[in-house]
Amino acid sequence: MATRDVEVRRSRRRRRTVSAYRDGGRTVVLIPASFSAAEEARWVERMLTRLERGDTRSALGDEALAARAARLSERYLGGHARPSSVRWVSTMEKRWASCTPTDGTIRVSDRLRDVPTHVLDYVLLHELAHLLVAGHGPAFWRLLGSYPRLERARGFLDGLAHASGMPPSEEPEGPSAGLDEG
Known part of the structure; x- marks a missing residue:
């Protein structure tokens, strides 16, 4: 070696x-x-x-990443989220991914190339949901609610961020954030 x-x-x-x-x-x-x-x-x-x-294993290129996002949209969002492009980028230092709803582009940090599949799927699904709903309010989390490994993936990313010295996530703490208790 x-x-x-x-x-x-x-x-x-x-x-x-x-x-x-x-x-x-x-x-x-x-x-x-x-x-x-x-x-x-x-x-x-x-x-x-x-x-x-x-x-x-074959490195997941941009085309495969876009195909994966399309399958996730179909499975969890009824195919309603249709990005114009999904690609890896090496310029993200403070985020795992980003989405620009106005032009339908999704960019994923290449620091996520080695994460478990369920974590990458969550990140893609998260950005796909932003094509449909801005912000992290209750409607956004309802879209992600059917993803079975949501909390595990978020926990993995929180740990990875902490270990790599990234700032903590500024988004709400998940599906119950912002929901009325009464």
Whole structure:
């Protein structure tokens, strides 16, 4: 295996789980603080192998990303969200994705190329919903309500943002945000 830029982050809150992600040219591996040096080395190697396997899968290009968005629109939004383009961009530093409803374009940060499928699907669905509803009010969250892994994907992105030093999300805390209690 080639030499890699690997950062290991230990956490006292983490008990058994290990995770890893790419951050630019660096790989970040998150492990429990209680791991021995041997356990750390074993898990780093295991996670690097797992990420490399994912890297060798055919990279999801712009056309495949647009096709994925079209399938998500059909499945969860009745096909009503029809973007004019969906593409990867490398210029986003403070957002995962953005949408311009006036011209129907969706841009997704290439930092999300290695996230689990359900997370990428949530990000795409989130931007597709903005083609139909501006803002993050109750109508917006109703559109996303049928996505089964909504909260898991949001949690993953919150953790990724925290780990990579991004500012916290400024959007409401999900489907119940802004709903009247009475």
